[in-house]
Amino acid sequence: MSMIALTVNRRAVQVSAEPRTNLADFVREKLDLTGTHLGCEHGVCGACTVLLDGVPARSCITYAVACEGAEVTTIEGLDDDSVTTELRAAFTREHALQCGYCTPGMLVSARDLVLRLPQADERLIRVGLSGNLCRCTGYVGIVRAVKSVIEARRARDIAPMPDGGRKILGPVGSDRSDADRTERMRPVESEPMSPEAVGSVASIPDFTPATVLEQQFTVAHPPEQVFAMFDDIAAVAACLPGASLTGPPRPERVEGTIRVRIGPIAGTFQGAARVERSPTDMSGRIVGIGNDRRSRSSTQGEIRYRLVPIEQGTRVDLSIGYTLTGMLAQVGRPGLVRDLAARLIAEFAGNLDRRLSGTSPGDATAVELNGMALAFGLLRARLAGWVGRFLSNKGGAT
The missing domain is CATH 3.30.530.20 (START domain)
Structure with a gap:
């Protein structure tokens, strides 16, 4: 078992997991964040998409131990996000979901497009969502929903975010250095003490x-x-x-x-x-x-x-x-x-x-x-x- 310390939905956590545990199983089974869905488990369908350091990532093919010090945001962490709120309303209005299984990952990817695209270009939206598969809707309502949110935000003079927050080329999270991790992580206690050490603790420490x-x-x-x-x-x-x-x-x-x-x-x-x-x-x-x-x-x-x-x-x-x-x-x-x-x-x-x-x-x-x-x-x-x-x-x- 490995002790993994990272920030999930703006809260520092430190949980032990097997080195082979992927990030999707980690947030679902260790943190009870079941909004992240598992589909193909090969990184193809996009149902498991989460934000890793602010960038969409396939959590089914990402090892949790590789996310040490990272900032992970699941669909639950976007409850108060203004872009996601607009997208949810648009998905409802445009009938962009049926069974809803792909919807959490679809919303995470759509949010990235709303932030990045300078204008509501249907071709670019379809290309951007090509990594998120849906077996129900035929994508027409989904594309309309994303397009309407981009149009509404640009009409309100909300400028696009260049590269959606991406800082360098390379795999998601590859821009994380040890210094970055130390700066971003809130203090988390080290591994719990051994049974023999509890009685010798002079004061009871705070923890997250x-x-x-x-x-x-x-x-x-x-x-x-x-x-x-x-x-x-x-x-x-x-x-x-x-x-x-x-x-x-x-x-x-x-x-x-x-x-x-x-x-x-x-x-x-x-x-x-x-x-x-x-x-x-x-x-x-x-x-x-x-x-x-x-x-x-x-x-x-x-x-x-x-x-x-x-x-x-x-x-x-x-x-x-x-x-x-x-x-x-x-x-x-x-x-x-x-x-x-x-x-x-x-x-x-x-x-x-x-x-x-x-x-x-x-x-x-x-x-x-x-x-x-x-x-x-x-x-x-x-x-x-x-x-x-x-x-x-x-x-x-x-």
């Missing part, structure tokens, strides 16, 4: 999470009571399934363990954390590091919380960020971790509510992710999505 999950739960108690409860570190740890303290807790350093089980795979992470609180807006942050000796896996984690008063009590908004390396990273897909986090938080919320009500939260057993339960959970989510789209389409047709 590779994956961030958003969660929330509610309790039927006022925010002031919940926030005061969060100041009792030992009580909070007692509410967290699988967690236990190994020493007297202090805000600047809390040492303990947490046990996690994913089907037959179990891990006991020993680590330390620091706790920060802001009484003015009833928010806080917990930053920690941990290692599982048995699997030689390491993790860094960050939990940000904010208490929001609601009619029935308090809503707790959570942002959970983490980086996982080692053997357990092989099963630490974002979907699995998201399901595990949801189950853990549900149990934590129940234990917290019982403690606030004056009853015991019960024993701290390892939170477990059952394979069949996960399969049924994913199936339920998929069916709910299908039903929602069907009802939406039906409503739009009536």
Whole structure:
């Protein structure tokens, strides 16, 4: 496994991957950015096109390790991009998509044309899009959409960008030097420490999470009571399934363990954390590091919380960020971790509510992710999505 540090959608990430992993699989499987599609996997169809250092590139034939220090932008990173916004509207208006499988890569390539071409020349547009194949539309609507956006932008006196940001001739990304990488990359922590080193860490470092999950739960108690409860570190740890303290807790350093089980795979992470609180807006942050000796896996984690008063009590908004390396990273897909986090938080919320009500939260057993339960959970989510789209389409047709 190689540790790869790069910037994806303006966020620095550092994730381990096999040297043979291509960039498409890297962003899809490691970062859960599934808007990048895989088609031919030979660099021919263009479905996997992303921006590498601002230039369109085939991510299926680009090794992720070769992108060390690069800036990668997937279709998700273009949500707020003005050119892509215009193209999306034009694609809808001109009926430039049907199944939509080629559309993410088509939009990335079309954006490059809108930036570069001095005028809406249909021949140049067709040549520019010749590396993006579509089996549905016949390309007429696609060409019209791109042409209309170029015409509209040039009419607004938006000048073309010479060479679309390209600086030198050669393969995409070939202009990256070590100095460029150092300047562009935001600080990223080095590889997590060995299990033996965690106990010797004097202070818990900040880091940039590779994956961030958003969660929330509610309790039927006022925010002031919940926030005061969060100041009792030992009580909070007692509410967290699988967690236990190994020493007297202090805000600047809390040492303990947490046990996690994913089907037959179990891990006991020993680590330390620091706790920060802001009484003015009833928010806080917990930053920690941990290692599982048995699997030689390491993790860094960050939990940000904010208490929001609601009619029935308090809503707790959570942002959970983490980086996982080692053997357990092989099963630490974002979907699995998201399901595990949801189950853990549900149990934590129940234990917290019982403690606030004056009853015991019960024993701290390892939170477990059952394979069949996960399969049924994913199936339920998929069916709910299908039903929602069907009802939406039906409503739009009536």
